[in-house]
Amino acid sequence: MEKFTVTILGCGSAKPTLIHNPSSQLITIGGKAFLVDCGEGTQHQLMRYRCNTTRLRHIFISHLHGDHIYGLPGLVSTMGLQHHDAEIVVHLPEAGIPLLQPLMEYSAHDLNLRFEPYEHRRAIIYEDKTIEVETLPLVHSLPCCGFIFREKPKPRHIIREAIDRYEVPICRIAGIKLGNDYTLPDGRVIANDELTSAPSPSRAYAYVSDTLPLKAVAHAVKGIDLLYHEATHPSSRASSSKATCHSTAAQAAQIASLAEVKRLLIGHYSSALKGDDINGLLEEARAVFPATIASQEGMTIEI
Amino acid sequence: MEKFTVTILGCGSAKPTLIHNPSSQLITIGGKAFLVDCGEGTQHQLMRYRCNTTRLRHIFISHLHGDHIYGLPGLVSTMGLQHHDAEIVVHLPEAGIPLLQPLMEYSAHDLNLRFEPYEHRRAIIYEDKTIEVETLPLVHSLPCCGFIFREKPKPRHIIREAIDRYEVPICRIAGIKLGNDYTLPDGRVIANDELTSAPSPSRAYAYVSDTLPLKAVAHAVKGIDLLYHEATHPSSRASSSKATCHSTAAQAAQIASLAEVKRLLIGHYSSALKGDDINGLLEEARAVFPATIASQEGMTIEI
Numbered sequence: 290m291e292k293f294t295v296t297i298l299g300c301g302s303a304k305p306t307l308i309h310n311p312s313s314q315l316i317t318i319g320g321k322a323f324l325v326d327c328g329e330g331t332q333h334q335l336m337r338y339r340c341n342t343t344r345l346r347h348i349f350i351s352h353l354h355g356d357h358i359y360g361l362p363g364l365v366s367t368m369g370l371q372h373h374d375a376e377i378v379v380h381l382p383e384a385g386i387p388l389l390q391p392l393m394e395y396s397a398h399d400l401n402l403r404f405e406p407y408e409h410r411r412a413i414i415y416e417d418k419t420i421e422v423e424t425l426p427l428v429h430s431l432p433c434c435g436f437i438f439r440e441k442p443k444p445r446h447i448i449r450e451a452i453d454r455y456e457v458p459i460c461r462i463a464g465i466k467l468g469n470d471y472t473l474p475d476g477r478v479i480a481n482d483e484l485t486s487a488p489s490p491s492r493a494y495a496y497v498s499d500t501l502p503l504k505a506v507a508h509a510v511k512g513i514d515l516l517y518h519e520a521t522h523p524s525s526r527a528s529s530s531k532a533t534c535h536s537t538a539a540q541a542a543q544i545a546s547l548a549e550v551k552r553l554l555i556g557h558y559s560s561a562l563k564g565d566d567i568n569g570l571l572e573e574a575r576a577v578f579p580a581t582i583a584s585q586e587g588m589t590i591e592i
Numbered sequence: 593m594e595k596f597t598v599t600i601l602g603c604g605s606a607k608p609t610l611i612h613n614p615s616s617q618l619i620t621i622g623g624k625a626f627l628v629d630c631g632e633g634t635q636h637q638l639m640r641y642r643c644n645t646t647r648l649r650h651i652f653i654s655h656l657h658g659d660h661i662y663g664l665p666g667l668v669s670t671m672g673l674q675h676h677d678a679e680i681v682v683h684l685p686e687a688g689i690p691l692l693q694p695l696m697e698y699s700a701h702d703l704n705l706r707f708e709p710y711e712h713r714r715a716i717i718y719e720d721k722t723i724e725v726e727t728l729p730l731v732h733s734l735p736c737c738g739f740i741f742r743e744k745p746k747p748r749h750i751i752r753e754a755i756d757r758y759e760v761p762i763c764r765i766a767g768i769k770l771g772n773d774y775t776l777p778d779g780r781v782i783a784n785d786e787l788t789s790a791p792s793p794s795r796a797y798a799y800v801s802d803t804l805p806l807k808a809v810a811h812a813v814k815g816i817d818l819l820y821h822e823a824t825h826p827s828s829r830a831s832s833s834k835a836t837c838h839s840t841a842a843q844a845a846q847i848a849s850l851a852e853v854k855r856l857l858i859g860h861y862s863s864a865l866k867g868d869d870i871n872g873l874l875e876e877a878r879a880v881f882p883a884t885i886a887s888q889e890g891m892t893i894e895i
Contacts, residue, residue, distance in 0.1 A: 304673055305635055305666070329666040330633050332608055355669040355699050359662075363632040366658040367608055388698050392691045396658050 291319035293440070293492050293592040295515065298334035300556035300584035302499075302521055303356045305329070309558060310586055311356035312498060314517070315340050316438055318420055324348045324364075325436060325496050331360035332367050338587050342368070347415055349422065350381035351498055352433035353388065361389055362396045369397035376401040380414055380422075382432050409434060411509070419443075425509050427500035429534045435497040437510065445485035455479055492592045495550075498557050501531065502540035507547035514592045516545055517584070520555035523562075523570055538570040542577035556584030594622035596743070596795050596895040598818065601637035603859035603887035605802075605824055606659045608632070612861060613889055614659035615801060617820070618643050619741055621723055627651045627667075628739060628799050634663030635670050641890050645671070650718055652725065653684035654801055655736035656691065664692060665699045672700035679704040683717055683725075685735050712737060714812070722746075728812050730803035732837045738800040740813065748788035758782055795895045798853075801860050804834065805843035810850035817895045819848050820887070823858035826865075826873055841873040845880035859887030 294317050301309025311328025315335065322345040324331070335342055345368075351357055361379070368377065377397075381389070383406035390404055407414045407424050409432045415422040418441070425435035444466035452462070457471055465471060471479045495510040498519040510516050520542075521535035530537050536544075538555055545553035555574055558567060567583050574581040582590065597620050604612025614631025618638065625648040627634070638645055648671075654660055664682070671680065684692070686709035693707055710717045710727050712735045718725040721744070728738035747769035755765070760774055768774060774782045798813040801822040813819050823845075824838035833840050839847075841858055848856035858877055861870060870886050877884040885893065 305639065305670060307636065307640055329663070330636065333610065333633065336608065337610055353698075355666060359666045359669070359699075360632070363608070363658060363662045366662070370607060388695045392695060395656075395691050396662075 290489050293318045293494070294589050295494060295517070295554070295592065296338060296340060296589045297556065297584045297586055298331055298338070298340075299326075299328050299586060300558060301328075301356070302557050302559055303354060304560035305356075306560045308564065309560075310334055311359070312351075312557060313357075313360065314496065315342075315345075316494065317341075318438065318440065320344050321346070321417075321420065323422070323438065326351055326357040326498070327360040327364055328356045329359035329363075332364045334586065335364075338589075343373075346375055346377060347422075348377065348379045349414075349436050349496075350379065350385060351427075351435060351496070352429060352431055353382060353385045354431070354499070358385065358389065362392045365393050365397035365400055365402060369400040373400060376403055378403045378405050378415075380405045380407055382406065382409070382434075384432075407434065416441075425495065425497065425506065427497065427506070428503060429499045429501070433499055435495060435500070435506070437493060437495045437513070439493040440491040442491055443488040445481070445488045447485055448483075451479075451484045455484070457484070494592055497544075499535055501534050502536045502544055504547070507544045510544075510548045510550060513548065513550045515552050515554060515590060516548065516550040517554040517556060518544055519557035520570055520574060521557050521559050523566070523573055526559075526561075538573040539577055542574040542581060545574075545578040545581070551580065552590075553578050553581040554584055554590060555581060558584075593792050596621045596797070597892050598797060598820070598857070598895065599641060599643060599892045600859065600887045600889055601634055601641070601643075602629075602631050602889060603861060604631075604659070605860050605862055606657060607863035608659075609863045611867065613637055614662070615654075615860060616663065617799065618645075618648075619797065620644075621741065621743065623647050624649070624720075624723065626725070626741065629654055629660040629801070630663040630667055631659045632662035632666075635667045637889065638667075641892075646676075649678055649680060650725075651680065651682045652717075652739050652799075653682065653688060654730075654738065654799070655732060655734055656685060656688045657734070657802070661688065661692065665695045668696050668700035668703055668705060672703040676703060679706055681706045681708050681718075683708045683710055685709065685712070685737075687735075710737065719744075728798065728800065728809065730800065730809070731806060732802045732804070736802055738798060738803070738809070740796060740798045740816070742796040743794040745794055746791040748784070748791045750788055751786075754782075754787045758787070760787070797895055800847075802838055804837050805839045805847055807850070810847045813847075813851045813853060816851065816853045818855050818857060818893065819851065819853040820857040820859060821847055822860035823873055823877060824860050824862045826869070826876055829862075829864075841876040842880055845877040845884060848877075848881040848884070854883065855893075856881050856884045857887055857893065858884060861887075 298313035299310030518541035601616035602613030821844035
């Protein structure tokens with residue numbers, strides 16, 4: 290099965306600290322790479338963790354707060370210096386285009402850069418043969434969307450022995466992988482499940498930052514393999530968390546629990562939290578949803 | 593005497609590395625702070641080296657290459673979060689305004705931000721009671737200016753004993769500090785140099801990055817206390833240095849020698865240089881101009 294990984298490049302929040310970098314994650318699925326958010330210093334983090342970005346083509350920006358976008362000019366400039374010749378697409382709220390396009394296009398004049406605005410609603414904004422990315426509207430102090438990365442349904446696995454037994458010609462294999470039955474020259478029909486076994490599961494990852502806790506999110510990410518949900522504050526700061534349209538660790542865990550996801554990843558830590566406080570956040574989340582992981586820079590999670 | 597210091601926040605060049613940050617320096621003179629260039633991550637460097645930026649009001653941008661400007665949006669955003677209420681002035685080539693203003697004003701909507709374009713010629717672009725900053729045209733692949741920070745001539749030091757002996761009234765002291773003689777009630781004239789001693793020297797610092805080596809620079813910085821001159825490459829890469837409009841370490845040292853400056857500070861190291869190679873650059877420069885210092889992040893040089 291192809292690797293599907295999430296690498297944490299930054300899990301801090303708006304106010305910069307020396308402990309955390311601002312938000313950014315690299316998602317790799319098979320050989321493809323996708324960047325989600327791009328806080329200041331993201332290009333250095335990609336270098337620090339030896340991330341391969343030669344196949345990075347799509348960058349998804351959740352919203353226009355600086356801690357999610359300030360790394361974009363530097364990143365595309367360096368990609369330009371590296372002579373990337375493929376088109377690089379930046380998916381972002383439309384309001385970001387006049388802010389970012391002048392500096393980014395100036396910075397990366399060698400790069401084939403395209404800005405693709407998306408709206409604040411659920412929609413598939415990227416798809417290829419095997420993957421789709423869907424926006425997930427969130428509620429923050431300005432328009433913000435999460436992203437769900439999903440593998441499309443995969444072909445069924447051929448049972449080699451059965452294929453040989455019935456002398457199935459190669460030209461039929463693709464259809465059989467998609468679920469077709471096979472009709473023998475004598476008219477007998479061999480049911481697909483005699484020829485194939487179930488396909489590998491289609492995995493999915495949801496990135497949910499920054500937001501108030503929302504039941505709609507739990508509904509949208511039902512049963513997902515890995516949910517990243519922001520957990521900016523501990524419950525002890527619930528009122529300031531609400532006032533700034535963020536979530537507490539317990540709230541993130543409640544969403545994970547309601548959605549019955551397989552694992553929860555928390556991050557987007559407030560600058561007021563020190564190293565040990567992150568353990569407190571993790572305990573708080575695990576009390577509600579045991580399968581919780583606390584983000585840290587450089588961590589790669591396999592899905 | 594008030595402190596006059598230069599703190600190196602970044603001394604790398606265009607291609608990012610994990611060893612150096614891109615260009616930025618904090619100049620403090622007395623209680624005032626000035627930032628020169630602002631590569632990506634500058635706000636983190638200011639935090640890392642515990643620099644006091646509460647009195648930072650003026651930012652000088654030498655040119656519009658990304659490694660000198662990408663830290664601006666994050667820096668002003670954080671200054672906005674810190675509720676700076678004084679006006680912050682960004683001095684930059686006019687072409688930078690449409691590139692940077694949209695993102696910076698959006699980022700720092702709480703901040704009183706002003707963009708002050710300067711031209712590619714020698715001119716005083718900032719002055720207050722005690723300091724002036726002059727642009728110094730350089731030759732790079734796009735319009736670029738260095739900056740000379742100069743203390744204005746200082747008042748002469750009062751000789752307390754002479755002031756007491758001639759019973760000089762307080763209202764005359766300011767004039768005497770400026771060099772006036774003093775006339776006694778009986779008409780006798782006391783020469784100023786009987787009442788005062790020479791003022792403290794007026795110090796000066798020149799920031800010269802990025803450029804081909806120029807005799808005009810040596811002329812402009814004649815006898816200066818500290819010259820920062822870019823030294824992107826070793827002499828072994830002189831031709832590529834020339835092709836990219838940069839200087840070698842030996843060339844920087846030749847300018848320092850020609851200008852008879854007191855000390856030379858080199859930086860803007862090519863990403864191709866590793867840790868030990870910087871020692872090579874330093875040796876190369878010192879062979880020509882012994883009083884050379886190699887920049888490193890976090891270093892503070894007192895003038």
